[in-house]
Amino acid sequence: MSRLFASELATRLGRQAEAVCRHYLPAGRKTGSYWIVGDVHNSPGRSMFVRLTGPVSGKGAAGRWQDANSGEYGDLLDIIRTRCGLHEFRDVADEAIRFLGMPHPELTRASSASSRDRDASxxxxxxxxxxxxxxxxxxxxxxxxxxxxxxxxxxxxxxxxxxxxxxxxxxxxxxxxxxxxxxxxxxxxxxxxxxxxxxxxxxxxxxxxxxxxxxxxxGDLLGHGVRFGVSRDVLAAGEGIESVLSVRDVLPGLPMLAALSAGHLGAVLFPDGLQRLYILGDRDTAGEGAVDRLAARAFEAGIDPVPLLPNLGDFNDDLRLLGHDALRLSLQDQLIPGDFRRFALA
Structure with a gap:
């Protein structure tokens, strides 16, 4: 079967992205414009996200997915291939065609590109x-x-x-x-x-x-976040709002961004002129994977990635359970020389 046919199948599946996810990834849940699940094998968790809205093809298309923990990505055909244990594309296509022939009355709004764009808006x-x-x-x-x-x-x-x-x-x-x-x-x-x-x-x-x-x-989360301050040459990015604000308590002059999940942290977009990116990690599997993925992307973009790690689960745990002074000393030890004074005294 041709590449053109595969592209057409992926596009048609993308028009019913939520129905595809509910059928093949039932352990996940809808969050805004995404389906969030542990991985492509339907494990519980929040490291893989599937776009439910977007253009019919290209970057940001409905049905495209990324796993921040493993670094895997793909489209809805890849999900069908993995979940059904299929190896030949002909078998994947047959399963996709079978699915597309099934009625999904609760998701008829997703049957056209215009309705998807309207939903996103x-x-x-x-x-x-x-x-x-x-x-x-x-x-x-x-x-x-x-x-x-x-x-x-x-x-x-x-x-x-x-x-x-x-x-x-x-x-x-x-x-x-x-x-x-x-x-x-x-x-x-x-x-x-x-x-x-x-x-x-x-x-x-x-x-x-x-x-x-x-x-x-x-709304639209991918690549974006909750921002505290305006970034120029240096930015710190982390997962949760409370964790990011904990670092801000010690470094009020450092511009920061909360990406809101490990999956979204790995996909943060970089502002023009950024030279150094502090990555505020969480000490769990998904958090460590997000740090690795974001650090690799930053390095490829010519940005210096500097992971910052808490002593406990996240930086808010450090602040609440170890105290402000302990968090201050921990961050001072991890920052590039000169940055602590620059951002702590701002």
């Missing part, structure tokens, strides 16, 4: 509306929550806001609930908001809400 619009409707951080339950995580530098954080009654829709179809939430703006390299991230909070702000999961993102 609606996600972005909803994300921006949510952020505009939220309040500034000071004096809110979101500030209470962040202080409960031992964070003290909470001024000048325009990317973070608070919503007192943010809707939460359970994935099992249960009734919609309202919980207070920390809202974060996800922006691209030009500062345009492409999405929002929600962390639902306990009603007294003492921790996260008892929800599964207590965090979700909406």
């Amino acid at each position: 609606e996600f972005g619009d909803a994300a921006r509306r949510l952020f505009r409707m939220s309040q500034t951080l000071g004096g809110t339950l979101a500030e209470t929550y962040l202080r409960s995580r031992a964070l003290i530098r909470l001024g000048d954080l325009p990317a973070l806001r608070f919503h007192p009654r943010c809707f939460y829709r359970p994935e099992d179809g249960g009734p919609t609930e309202q919980w207070p939430a920390l809202i974060a703006a996800i922006t691209d390299l030009k500062g345009r908001q492409t999405g929002s991230h929600r962390t639902w909070l306990a009603r007294d702000g003492s921790g996260k809400a008892p929800l599964d999961p207590p965090r979700r993102a909406m």
Whole structure:
């Protein structure tokens, strides 16, 4: 079968990307414009992400996927090949054709490129509306929550806001609930908001809400993140908001980005003029894989990658359990000489 035929099959599968994922990767879940799962073998986890929206072909096409832990990537035909244990392309194509012939009435909106583009636009619009409707951080339950995580530098954080009654829709179809939430703006390299991230909070702000999961993102995340400061020649990038803010407590002058997951950390886009990238790792398999992947990409782009590792699970664990002084000494030992004074005193 021709390469052209394979491309056409991949395009048709991309138009039903969510249905493909629900069928072949049922251990995953939909998060914003992506299907998140452990790996192409359908393991539980969050290191592999599949685009559910995007153009019909090329970079960012619907159905394209990456695994930040293994470094693998591909399209929906690769998922079908692996999940069905197929080796010959003819067999993969037959399975894809069989799937495409199945009815998927709950996903008919994905049957055309125009509807996919409209869905992506609606996600972005909803994300921006949510952020505009939220309040500034000071004096809110979101500030209470962040202080409960031992964070003290909470001024000048325009990317973070608070919503007192943010809707939460359970994935099992249960009734919609309202919980207070920390809202974060996800922006691209030009500062345009492409999405929002929600962390639902306990009603007294003492921790996260008892929800599964207590965090979700909406809009376009891939390559983007929650930004603290404007990057020039140096940038620090990590996974979680609290972990990144913990490093910011010690290094307030260092521009930072929270990519929100290990998968997205490995795909962060680099700003023009960047010379050095500090990569804030988490001490787990997915986090270590994301550090390796991002460091390799930075090196190939002519950027000096410098991994920074916590003593415990992540930098917020270090801050809460070991204390500010211990975190300060740990970071001072790991930074390039001169950078600690430059960014700690800014």
